[in-house]
Amino acid sequence: MRNDPDVLRAASMYQLGLPRMPVSGRSGELLGRGTGTSLEFQEYREYMPGDDIRHLDWSAYARSDALMVRLYREEISPRMEVLLDTSRSMTTTSNKMLLAKQLAATFSLLSGAIGGRPIIWLLGDERPPRSLFLETLQALETTSFEGQGSLDALLADHQPPMQRQSVRVVISDFLFPHDPETLVRRLARDASVLWLIQILTSWEANPEPGGGTRLIDVETARETDLYLNRKVVSEYRQRLGHLQEELALHCRRHHATFATLTAESGLAVSCREELTQVEILRTT
Amino acid sequence: MYFANPIGLLGLLSLPAIAIIHLYHRRFPPRLVAGLHLWGEEVRQPTAGRKRERLPITPSLLLELLAALVLSLILSQPRFGEMDEVTHLIAVLDNSASMGATGAEGVSFRDQAVAQIRSRMEDTSRGSVITVILTGRRPVMLAGPAVEWDVARQALADWRPTATKHDVLSALDMASQLAENGGEVLFVTDSMPSEKEQLQKNVEVVSVGESLSNLAFTAARWTVNSTTLNGQIFLRLINAGPRSADVSIVGRSGTSTVFSSKITLAGGAERSLEAPVPGGLGRVDIRLESPGDPLSIDNRVTLIEPAIRTVSVANQLPADSFSGRSFQRVLDALPDLRRAPANGAHLVIAPGGEMPESRRDLWWLGVGPLDPSEESRKAARDLLGPFLVEKRHSLLDGILLSGVVWAGVQPVELGVAPLISAGPQKLLSQLDGTESTAFLLNIDLQRSNLTESPDWPILLSNLVELRRESLPGLRRWNYRLNEDIVFRLFEGAFESKETAGRPLTLKSGDESRVLARSAIVEVPPLDDAGVYTVLDGDEPFGEFAVNYFDLEESTLTNLRSGHREATVEEEDAHFEIDDPYTWLILVGLPLIILLAFSDWFLLRPRKA
Numbered sequence: 001m002r003n004d005p006d007v008l009r010a011a012s013m014y015q016l017g018l019p020r021m022p023v024s025g026r027s028g029e030l031l032g033r034g035t036g037t038s039l040e041f042q043e044y045r046e047y048m049p050g051d052d053i054r055h056l057d058w059s060a061y062a063r064s065d066a067l068m069v070r071l072y073r074e075e076i077s078p079r080m081e082v083l084l085d086t087s088r089s090m091t092t093t094s095n096k097m098l099l100a101k102q103l104a105a106t107f108s109l110l111s112g113a114i115g116g117r118p119i120i121w122l123l124g125d126e127r128p129p130r131s132l133f134l135e136t137l138q139a140l141e142t143t144s145f146e147g148q149g150s151l152d153a154l155l156a157d158h159q160p161p162m163q164r165q166s167v168r169v170v171i172s173d174f175l176f177p178h179d180p181e182t183l184v185r186r187l188a189r190d191a192s193v194l195w196l197i198q199i200l201t202s203w204e205a206n207p208e209p210g211g212g213t214r215l216i217d218v219e220t221a222r223e224t225d226l227y228l229n230r231k232v233v234s235e236y237r238q239r240l241g242h243l244q245e246e247l248a249l250h251c252r253r254h255h256a257t258f259a260t261l262t263a264e265s266g267l268a269v270s271c272r273e274e275l276t277q278v279e280i281l282r283t284t
Numbered sequence: 285m286y287f288a289n290p291i292g293l294l295g296l297l298s299l300p301a302i303a304i305i306h307l308y309h310r311r312f313p314p315r316l317v318a319g320l321h322l323w324g325e326e327v328r329q330p331t332a333g334r335k336r337e338r339l340p341i342t343p344s345l346l347l348e349l350l351a352a353l354v355l356s357l358i359l360s361q362p363r364f365g366e367m368d369e370v371t372h373l374i375a376v377l378d379n380s381a382s383m384g385a386t387g388a389e390g391v392s393f394r395d396q397a398v399a400q401i402r403s404r405m406e407d408t409s410r411g412s413v414i415t416v417i418l419t420g421r422r423p424v425m426l427a428g429p430a431v432e433w434d435v436a437r438q439a440l441a442d443w444r445p446t447a448t449k450h451d452v453l454s455a456l457d458m459a460s461q462l463a464e465n466g467g468e469v470l471f472v473t474d475s476m477p478s479e480k481e482q483l484q485k486n487v488e489v490v491s492v493g494e495s496l497s498n499l500a501f502t503a504a505r506w507t508v509n510s511t512t513l514n515g516q517i518f519l520r521l522i523n524a525g526p527r528s529a530d531v532s533i534v535g536r537s538g539t540s541t542v543f544s545s546k547i548t549l550a551g552g553a554e555r556s557l558e559a560p561v562p563g564g565l566g567r568v569d570i571r572l573e574s575p576g577d578p579l580s581i582d583n584r585v586t587l588i589e590p591a592i593r594t595v596s597v598a599n600q601l602p603a604d605s606f607s608g609r610s611f612q613r614v615l616d617a618l619p620d621l622r623r624a625p626a627n628g629a630h631l632v633i634a635p636g637g638e639m640p641e642s643r644r645d646l647w648w649l650g651v652g653p654l655d656p657s658e659e660s661r662k663a664a665r666d667l668l669g670p671f672l673v674e675k676r677h678s679l680l681d682g683i684l685l686s687g688v689v690w691a692g693v694q695p696v697e698l699g700v701a702p703l704i705s706a707g708p709q710k711l712l713s714q715l716d717g718t719e720s721t722a723f724l725l726n727i728d729l730q731r732s733n734l735t736e737s738p739d740w741p742i743l744l745s746n747l748v749e750l751r752r753e754s755l756p757g758l759r760r761w762n763y764r765l766n767e768d769i770v771f772r773l774f775e776g777a778f779e780s781k782e783t784a785g786r787p788l789t790l791k792s793g794d795e796s797r798v799l800a801r802s803a804i805v806e807v808p809p810l811d812d813a814g815v816y817t818v819l820d821g822d823e824p825f826g827e828f829a830v831n832y833f834d835l836e837e838s839t840l841t842n843l844r845s846g847h848r849e850a851t852v853e854e855e856d857a858h859f860e861i862d863d864p865y866t867w868l869i870l871v872g873l874p875l876i877i878l879l880a881f882s883d884w885f886l887l888r889p890r891k892a
Contacts, residue, residue: 089318175319204318211342214312217320225312226323239322 001105001140006267010102011109014271014281016080018167018193044068079163080111080118083187085172087124087147088218093201096263099270100171100199101140106267107169108137110281116167121160123172125149129160148219150176155186164190169280171197175204176219180246184254194256195280196247201263205240209233292360298352306345313344313886344886351879358872371412372430372466374459375401376487378452378473379418381837383445385474385578387494393843396492397472398440404470405433415462416440420447420811421766423455429462446581446812448765448834453483460484469850476846485851493843497525499549499574500582500838504831506561506568506762510592510620513563517587520556521572523549524839532573533557537565565589567815567829582838586815586829588761595752596624600634607651610735614744621748631751636724644776646720647751652727654694664728666691667706674703678750679723680712682742685734692728700724719776721754723747758818758826764833769807771818771826776803786821 001007047056047067060068084104091097104120111118112134120132120140124147132140151172154160162168168191174183188194210228217223226232244260251258259278261270275281317323377383383393405414414436415428426443427436452471459469469486474493477483503520523529528550535542543559561568572583597615601608611633615621626632632640636650653661667690673680680703693709700713703723715722727734734740753759758771773788774780779801788799790807792814799805799818810816813832818825 092316092318173318175322177321212312214314215317215320215323216314218316218318220320222320223314224320224323232323236323239324240319243322 001101002109002137004102004105004141007102007105007109010106010267010271011113013283014106014110014276015284016107016110016114016167017276017279017282044070079166080107080116081162081166081168081191082107082118082120083151083160083168083170083172084120084122085147085151085170086122086143086145087149087151087172087176088145089173089175090199091145092204092218093263095266096173096199096201097145099261099263099265099267100145101143102267103171103197103199103261103270104169105137105140106271108132108134111167123147123151123154123160127157127159129154131160150178152176152178152183155183162190165192167191167193167195169195169197171199173200173204174198174243174247175200180243181250184247184250184256188254188256191256194251194254196251196256196258197275197280198244198247198258198260199263200260205260205262207233207236292356295352295356295359298356299349302345302348302352306342306348312342342886344883347879347883347886351876351883354872354876354879358869371408371468372463373401373404373408373412373414374417374428374462374467374469375404375414375436376417376419376452376455376459376469376471377401377426377443377445378471378475379420379424379445379447380449380474381446381581381832381834382493382579382840382843383474384581385493385496385498385840385843387492387496387578393474393492394443394445397474398443400472400490400492401440401470402433402437405436415459415467417455417459418443418447419450419452419455421450421809423458425458446765446832448832449836456484456487460486474843476844476848488850489846489848491844491846493840494845495843496578496840497523497527497529497551497576498579498582498838498840499523499525499529499531499572499577500579500835501570501572501585501831502554502582502833502835502838504570504585504587504762504833506587506590508563508590508592510594513592515561515563515565515589517543517559517561517568517570518556519559519570519585520554521549522554522835522838523551524835524841526551526841528553529574529577533570534573535559535561535568535570537561537568542568563589567827578840579838581813581832582834585831586813587831588815588827588829590761591757592620593752593755593757593759594620594622595631595748595755596622596629597631597633597748598624598626598629600626600632601651606730606735610729610740611651611744614741615748617741618745618748620752630755631748636726640715640718640720640722642718642720644719646722647747647754648720648722649747650715650722650724651729652694652725653692654696654724654726660694661692661728664692664694665709666731667693667709667711669706671711672702672705677703679703679743679746681746683739683746685737685739687733688737688739689731689733690727691731693726696724696726698724758828761826761828763810763828763830765811765813765830766809767830768809769828769830771805771807772803773801773805773820773825774803779803783820787819788825789819790816791819792816 044057044060045068047069051069055069057068057070060066082104084100090100108118108120118134122130122132122143124130124145168187170187174196184196187196207228209230212225212227214223214225248258257278257280259274259280261274271281276283377397383397386392387396401414405412413430414433415430416426416436416439418424418426427439452473456469456471463469463486469484469488471483471487471489473489473491476491477489483489499521501519501521505518506515507518508515517535519533521531528548530546531549532544532546534544542561542565545557545559547555549555566589568587570585570587577583599608599611599615601611603612631647631649633649633651634640635656636652636654637656638650640646640648640650653664669685671685671690673683673685685704690706690711693711696710696713699716700710701716702710702713704712711726713724713726715724729735754772754775756772756774763769774783788801788805790797790799792812799807810830813830815827815829817827
């Protein structure tokens with residue numbers, strides 16, 4: 001996945017749409033709340049023992065004989081957590097799984113590019129969940145999506161152990177039964193930034209009326225025979241729309257961002273037309 | 285195709301079976317989905333008991349039904365042989381009366397002919413069609429064109445051959461024309477045509493006849509003496525066989541026997557019989573009976589008693605004159621004629637100087653001298669000839685005027701049409717400008733030798749008979765089959781307004797036909813023997829009998845059975861293609877596979 005041309009192209013074209021306000025993190029390319037080692041000058045103060053003598057302003061000392069230290073804005077690197085839903089529901093089409101993997105890889109690469117140390121949590125049935133780093137990103141390609149539990153249940157078990165002040169990206173279809181308010185609240189807890197990215201197939205997003213169909217839940221294996229007439233399809237669309245509205249509403253309440261992608265659109269289109277639209281990504 | 289084939293029939297049972305399976309065990313195409321709860325599955329409440337639902341018409345159901353139907357069709361082994369070998373049999377039946385004869389084995393030729401056709405149709409494949417044509421003066425299509433055998437069989441059940449001797453070529457021509465688009469022509473007769481007869485080459489001939497002896501009437505006549513009113517029936521019969529036969533002849537009027545006779549007729553002999561009958565019988569039915577006689581149609585005769593058509597004549601010439609005596613002498617000798625006063629007579633003979641009144645029912649003969657004055661008689665011319673005689677006029681049939689001196693000829697100032705003339709002199713003329721039928725005889729009989737010549741009684745007889753013919757009513761009462769029947773409905777050329785609109789009907793038994801109404805009525809030749817009644821409106825106008833007399837058809841000794849194939853095979857009798865069942869299998873099996881694949885494709889597991 002690290003060598004996926006689509007992923008590499010996206011990583012080269014975009015940067016993470018992190019907010020301008022300082023966030024916590026390692027020394028890196030983002031400005032932190034405190035002073036640091038960035039080149040952006042903040043203020044002077046008198047030298048105190050222990051200060052980095054590289055920051056002494058020798059010109060000011062020549063003018064005033066006072067040792068003054070130049071204080072610079074702290075630069076930090078964000079902590080990036082990608083929560084990738086690896087349940088079976090993400091395998092209803094191969095495009096859906098592929099886009100999910102590509103997005104996880106892209107976010108990891110973009111985070112790594114600014115000095116972050118991204119972590120990808122594979123949210124399946126394993127306890128604790130498996131995780132991938134930049135070094136092991138290639139393993140994402142062979143990762144199977146076999147989980148049968150829901151993300152909601154996983155979070156209820158306080159899994160995975162999420163970091164404070166992290167940039168948190170959740171990639172899922174969010175088609176498991178859940179309460180959007182509770183789910184978003186749990187995901188937003190201690191996160192500096194939260195992005196919810198929903199991936200749906202085009203049929204899941206916009207099914208057309210058809211004949212009799214046996215619907216089989218890919219995770220629970222429950223079956224039901226339905227005539228997909230206009231009424232049934234309309235009711236489905238209403239329920240899905242309601243779910244998306246609830247997710248978007250609670251995301252706004254927690255200063256998070258919610259985006260829905262169509263699996264068949266592919267990574268490039270999704271980045272260009274959807275993720276940049278909601279400022280999850282920015283063009284370089 | 286036979287779905288009666290057990291395997292094909294069993295194959296059809298798969299259709300309701302598939303429908304039941306789809307009704308109670310649905311196999312909707314599966315689709316894997318991520319959020320089943322969004323489809324409302326969790327809110328669906330199963331109802332108690334089985335709920336009857338409408339059979340879903342799904343592509344899968346249609347494909348499976350179609351596949352089962354195709355498979356059943358293949359298993360039923362449809363007989364396409366019927367399609368590629370459908371035969372159009374054009375059967376030409378000899379409609380001559382001899383076909384009604386009963387053979388030595390007690391089966392009539394007619395029945396044998398029908399059996400021949402039935403057998404031929406049974407040998408053809410299902411779906412074959414038949415056209416039945418009867419020979420005759422005018423060929424008749426008894427069944428067809430190209431009808432199923434059941435239809436033709438019903439038509440043949442009512443077929444009774446009654447025709448007299450006729451040419452069969454016109455019927456065979458019609459059959460050949462029908463066979464141009466494909467068909468086999470079969471001519472069934474009782475007399476094998478000789479090789480010399482030029483029948484159409486595509487005609488297969490089957491003769492079912494056999495040599496038989498037969499007794500038959502060949503002529504019958506009823507005459508009435510106008511004086512005594514008694515009648516005389518004349519019969520002629522023949523033994524058309526090699527051996528002598530005992531014959532019983534009985535004439536009946538109603539239930540009473542009028543005459544009877546028993547004779548022995550030698551083989552090949554012909555005998556005439558005469559029987560006196562009293563007047564007033566009206567109708568006599570005569571039967572000939574002889575043990576073992578094979579043909580009945582020529583054994584019976586029905587005769588209608590002729591009516592006497594008397595002509596009334598008024599001779600207004602002076603009785604003591606030469607002219608008057610000359611006319612009266614001939615008139616007294618003519619039959620069925622009576623004297624009458626001038627105002628009620630059919631024919632008035634009067635002096636030529638007086639013009640007749642104009643009346644449609646008046647026939648008038650004016651006799652010279654036209655001007656009886658002495659001066660004019662002296663000026664009149666005597667002519668020796670040559671005489672120009674209008675031979676086409678019936679009045680002058682047999683008139684020669686050989687050696688006749690036509691004397692006392694005077695100039696004719698009236699508008700006339702000359703019938704006998706000598707140069708510019710008009711000797712016998714028909715007057716123009718009058719409704720009466722008036723003739724003018726420009727002659728002085730006393731000075732002429734016409735009354736002493738043979739032409740004199742002939743001329744008067746012609747005149748009387750012409751007048752008799754012009755009387756309304758039937759001229760004859762007994763006819764042969766196919767004989768022209770002509771009678772006069774009313775006098776003159778035009779009918780009175782009272783009767784002009786009435787229908788004129790010819791009725792025989794339950795059948796009737798409308799005749800064209802005119803002064804002279806011509807009845808088309810009749811094909812069926814029997815008694816016919818002419819109805820003028822609802823009033824009976826006359827009754828006549830038509831009898832079967834045909835010596836040739838009654839002679840059965842030359843009949844032979846035989847069979848002759850068509851000399852030219854009809855190439856278009858049927859069309860052939862490669863074995864269609866093979867094609868059906870070649871097409872059907874891939875179709876079933878395609879349908880099964882399509883069904884699988886529809887029902888395959890799919891991800892959402």
